[in-house]
Amino acid sequence: xxxxxTGTDLTLAYDQRTVATGLDVVIPDGSFTVIIGPNACGxxxxxxxxxxxxxxxxxxxxxxxxxxxSLPSKEVARRLGxxxxxxxxxxxxxxxxxxxxxxxxxxxxxxxxxRADEGAVAAAMAATDVTDLAERxxxxxxxxxxxxxxxAMALAQETPILLLDEPTTFLDISHxxxxxxxxxxxxxxxxxxxxxxxxxxxACRYATHLIVMHGGGIVAEGDPSEIVTPALVEKVFELRCxxxxxxxxxxxxxxxxxRRRVLA
Amino acid sequence: MTLPSPKLARSVRVGGWSVRLAPRAAVVGLALVVxxxxxxxxxxxxxxxxxxxxxxxxxxxxxxxxxxxxxVSRLRAPRxxxxxxxxxxxxxxxxxxxxxxxxxxxxxxxxGFTAGASTGGILAVVMGGSAVWIAGGSLLGCVACAxxxxxxxxxxxxxxxRLILVGIGLNALLLSVDSYLxxxxxxxxxxxxxxxxxxxxxxxxxDHALPVAxxxxxxxxxxAFLSRPLRMMEMGDDAARAVGINxxxxxxxxxxxxxxxxxxxxxxxxxxxxxxMAAPQLARRLTRSAGVTLAASALTGAVLLTLADLAAQRxxxxxxxxVGVLTAAIGGTYLALxxxxxxx
Numbered sequence: 001x002x003x004x005x006t007g008t009d010l011t012l013a014y015d016q017r018t019v020a021t022g023l024d025v026v027i028p029d030g031s032f033t034v035i036i037g038p039n040a041c042g043x044x045x046x047x048x049x050x051x052x053x054x055x056x057x058x059x060x061x062x063x064x065x066x067x068x069x070s071l072p073s074k075e076v077a078r079r080l081g082x083x084x085x086x087x088x089x090x091x092x093x094x095x096x097x098x099x100x101x102x103x104x105x106x107x108x109x110x111x112x113x114x115r116a117d118e119g120a121v122a123a124a125m126a127a128t129d130v131t132d133l134a135e136r137x138x139x140x141x142x143x144x145x146x147x148x149x150x151x152a153m154a155l156a157q158e159t160p161i162l163l164l165d166e167p168t169t170f171l172d173i174s175h176x177x178x179x180x181x182x183x184x185x186x187x188x189x190x191x192x193x194x195x196x197x198x199x200x201x202x203a204c205r206y207a208t209h210l211i212v213m214h215g216g217g218i219v220a221e222g223d224p225s226e227i228v229t230p231a232l233v234e235k236v237f238e239l240r241c242x243x244x245x246x247x248x249x250x251x252x253x254x255x256x257x258x259r260r261r262v263l264a
Numbered sequence: 265m266t267l268p269s270p271k272l273a274r275s276v277r278v279g280g281w282s283v284r285l286a287p288r289a290a291v292v293g294l295a296l297v298v299x300x301x302x303x304x305x306x307x308x309x310x311x312x313x314x315x316x317x318x319x320x321x322x323x324x325x326x327x328x329x330x331x332x333x334x335x336v337s338r339l340r341a342p343r344x345x346x347x348x349x350x351x352x353x354x355x356x357x358x359x360x361x362x363x364x365x366x367x368x369x370x371x372x373x374x375x376g377f378t379a380g381a382s383t384g385g386i387l388a389v390v391m392g393g394s395a396v397w398i399a400g401g402s403l404l405g406c407v408a409c410a411x412x413x414x415x416x417x418x419x420x421x422x423x424x425x426r427l428i429l430v431g432i433g434l435n436a437l438l439l440s441v442d443s444y445l446x447x448x449x450x451x452x453x454x455x456x457x458x459x460x461x462x463x464x465x466x467x468x469x470x471d472h473a474l475p476v477a478x479x480x481x482x483x484x485x486x487x488a489f490l491s492r493p494l495r496m497m498e499m500g501d502d503a504a505r506a507v508g509i510n511x512x513x514x515x516x517x518x519x520x521x522x523x524x525x526x527x528x529x530x531x532x533x534x535x536x537x538x539x540x541m542a543a544p545q546l547a548r549r550l551t552r553s554a555g556v557t558l559a560a561s562a563l564t565g566a567v568l569l570t571l572a573d574l575a576a577q578r579x580x581x582x583x584x585x586x587v588g589v590l591t592a593a594i595g596g597t598y599l600a601l602x603x604x605x606x607x608x
Contacts, residue, residue, distance in 0.1 A: 053502050077508030084502035088366065090495075093554030100284075104496055104507040109489065113275040113284040157507065 002029045004192070005050060005080065005161055009059035012045045012216075018057070019045045020216035027161070027209075032187040033194045034203040037213035038237055043196045044085065044165055046213065050194065051082040051163045077105035081159035083150055085166050089138045095149050096134040099125055102156030124155035128182060144175030151182065162186065164195040168202070180206050200237070204228055204251045212236055228252040289551040289560065296550075296563035300348060300570065307347075307574045308340045312582075315340075338469070346468040346532055347570040347587070349476040351539055353529035355547070355565020356487055356558060358540030360522035363494045363556040364515065365427055371541035372406075372526040375431025378537065379438040380409020381530035382461060386442055389457040390449045398460065399475070399531035406527030409434065414519065463536030463588030465573045472532045479528040484562075486521050491558045494518060498555045536588045539565050542595035549602045568595050 003026045010023040020042040027033050027050070035043045048054040050061055052068045061068045068076060081102075089098070102124065103117045125131045128148045133141065138149055147167065154162060164183065168176040176199075184206055187193045197203045203210060204224040212220040212227070214236045220227045233241050233254055240257040247253075275284050309315050315323065315332050322328040323336035358371045365375075372378050384405020388397040413434055417427040442461070446454050493514045497504040501511050526540065546568070547560035572590040579585065 048502075051506065053505055072508075073505070073510055074508035077506065082502070082506035084500060084506065087500045087503040088498065090498050090555040091548075092552065097554060101496060101499070102507065104492070104509070107492075109492075110281050112492075113282045114277070117282075118275075154506075 001026075003027055004029055004064050005061070005194075007046070007050060007056075007059065007061045010046070010049060010061070011057040011059060012042065012049050012054060013057050014045075014054075018216070020213075023059070023218060025050070025211065025218065027192060027194055029192055030187075030190070031192060031209040032184065032207055033192075033209040033211060034207035035194070035196045035211045035213060036198075036200060036203045041213040042216045043213050046211075047163055047165050047194065047196050051080065052076060053082070053084075074105045077157065077159070079159055080161045080163065081154045081157040083154045083162070083164045083167055085169065087150060089146070091139070093138050094134070095130055095136050095138055095141075095152075096121070096125070098138050098149055099130070099152045099156050102153035105157060120158050121156050124152040127155060127186070128152040142175075143171055144178060147171060147175070147179055148182070151179070155186070160190075161192045161194070164193070166196050166198065168197065168199070176202070200228075200233070200254050201246070201252075204253070205246060205249050224252055225250075228254070286551070286553065289553055289557070292547075292551045293560060293563060296560070296567055300563065300567050303567065303570045303574055304344045304348065307344045307570065307577075308336055311335075311340070311577070342470045342473050343465050343468045343573070344570060345470075346473040346476065347465050347573045348566045349473055349480060350465070350529045350533045350536065351543070351566040351569030352562040353476055353480060353483075353525040353565070354536065354539040354569070355543035355561040355563070356483070357522045357525035357529065358542075358565070359544040359547070359556045359558050359561035360487070360490070360494070360518050360525070361540075362544050363498055364518055364522075365424055366498055367425070367428060368541065368545055370428050370431075371544075372522065373535070373537050373540050374435065375428055376413055376433075376435035376438060377406050377410050377431070377523060377526050378530055378535045378540070379435045379442075380412075381406035381527055382535045383438045383441050383445070384408070385460055385530070385534070386445045386449075386457045389453050389460065390445050392453070395471075402531045402534075403527040406530060407523055409438070410519065410523040459586065460534045462586040463534040463591070464586040465533055465569075466584060466586070468533065476528050476532050479524060483521050483525055486517065487558050487562075490514065490518050490521065494558070495555050533569075534588070536569065536591055538592040538595050539569055542591075542599050543568055545599055546595065546602070549606070 005027040007023060007025040011018065012020040023046060025046065035046060037043045045054060049056055052061065055069060063071065063076060063080060100121050103120060106117060125134060128151050130148050130152050133145060138146060167179055171179065180202060183193055183195065207224050210221060210224045210227060211218055212232065219236060220232055228243065230241055230243055233239055242255045243252050244255060245253065275282055305317055308320050309317055313335055315336055319328055319332050320336055323332040324341060361370045361372055362368055364370065381402040385398045385402035388401030393401065413427060413431045417430040419426060446457060449457060493509045496507060496509055497511060497514065504511050543565035544556050544561040547557055547564040551557055551560050568591060572594050573587040575594065576585040576587045576590045
């Protein structure tokens with residue numbers, strides 16, 4: 001297994017508050033890695049550190065063998081993309097203009113709109129199915145459409161690695177599945193995808209590699225079918241459950257224990 | 265594979281160079297330049313003594329009659345040029361801070377920077393300083409005040425509502441300091457300071473225009489580099505970092521440029537309120553661009569200030585109003601009309 005993106009002995013902290021210590025993490029190339037864990041377990045913090053948004057207190061994140069913060073930021077942005085948890089939609093911007101902004105790391109002051117830029121933006125809009133929305137104002141779109149537009153912007157960046165911080169939050173269930181299916185397509189097309197998700201069943205369904213976090217540490221990682229057990233779920237989420245094969249995919253499906261059994 | 269080609273921006277490509285074309289922004293920019301030239305010509309040509317437009321050129325190159333030369337080269341042209349430059353500087357400064365704070369209220373005239381410059385200027389007046397001292401005092405006051413606001417508002421590099429709240433607080437504090445200084449000053453100094461405080465272009469000569477021109481010559485290219493990173497940062501710091509922008513460095517450079525522009529402009533014309541706030545908002549609505557646009561804001565600021573100054577001189581002639589009185593009247597009315605149209 002090769003890995004372009006790794007973190008070694010990471011201590012992550014905001015100001016005085018330490019969120020995680022001693023994290024060793026490997027993102028396998030070509031995987032769809034999902035980071036999961038209860039609230040405040042440090043999963044988004046880990047993703048932010050991998051995306052160089054947060055400088056680790058100790059340890060280092062490596063990209064292609066170099067310490068990520070030692071590489072020019074624009075160079076990193078051509079290899080690794082990030083969809084942040086919340087971004088601000090500029091007033092009055094159109095879909096095409098927003099997606100085009102993803103081309104920033106490929107542009108210079110004197111080369112602001114090459115044919116490669118145009119092609120990448122068109123391809124990104126086609127892949128996320130927002131081509132028909134090109135001239136619409138982003139503010140006026142539905143939540144699901146808007147998230148597809150943000151994904152298109154990240155795609156236009158044309159990075160082999162794409163990190164997503166809770167891409168399904170604030171979406172209703174059908175749009176959650178739509179976004180995750182899109183991520184699975186992008187993974188199949190050859191990208192390494194890393195996402196922070198909330199829903200354990202969705203994580204099991206889509207992840208090829210699962211990283212389970214608890215209290216600022218990594219408690220399990222690997223193929224969801226091999227690592228997700230009732231004992232793990234109880235330990236991490238303090239939830240007693242049964243695990244059955246997902247009738248659609250065969251992946252683990254977590255069924256929480258009911259307080260009152262209806263079926264005897 | 266051919267993809268269905270959506271209507272993306274038109275572009276110009278020459279060799280390895282390429283720029284995106286926003287037709288509306290280009291037309292609006294051109295219209296603003298034409299308006300600025302037209303307003304300038306009217307301001308220089310008309311008044312108590314009319315100088316026909318062709319005579320303006322001959323006077324400026326030193327071939328006109330002595331009277332025309334005096335009126336054009338010594339009196340009216342420097343005033344108009346100072347107005348254009350100061351307006352552009354205020355417009356740029358306002359655009360930078362509105363972009364950084366992602367809020368129209370983040371303008372230097374709301375968050376205490378202009379107030380800092382005023383207090384510095386009044387201090388210089390009260391201490392009996394010359395015009396150079398007043399200019400220096402206001403520039404220094406602006407920089408000191410900005411440093412104070414930044415230090416008080418700094419928290420993990422976030423420049424948002426905290427900066428605005430701290431700035432508004434300091435703004436109020438400085439206004440009371442100004443009042444105190446005016447009550448302690450002798451009557452002549454108080455009158456000078458009072459006139460300077462409303463913001464005025466009256467009696468401005470080349471020695472006022474030149475420092476602003478020098479500052480703009482350095483800072484406009486800086487703004488050209490800042491323009492695209494600032495636009496990306498309007499989407500959030502993480503979104504900007506993700507595409508490879510060194511957010512902290514851009515913030516420092518942008519703040520420095522914005523403070524200097526505001527300070528230099530105030531040093532030349534006094535604290536002309538509202539241009540820095542209104543120009544970027546007007547420019548954005550005129551160009552219909554997303555977010556704050558630096559170039560259009562500078563042009564709008566220049567037009568707004570010269571137009572206001574022309575009106576201030578002619579509206580109640582022979583009574584001369586300070587331009588600060590009219591920037592708010594003209595800019596505010598126009599902005600209110602645009603907002604009303606937007607609501608519908």
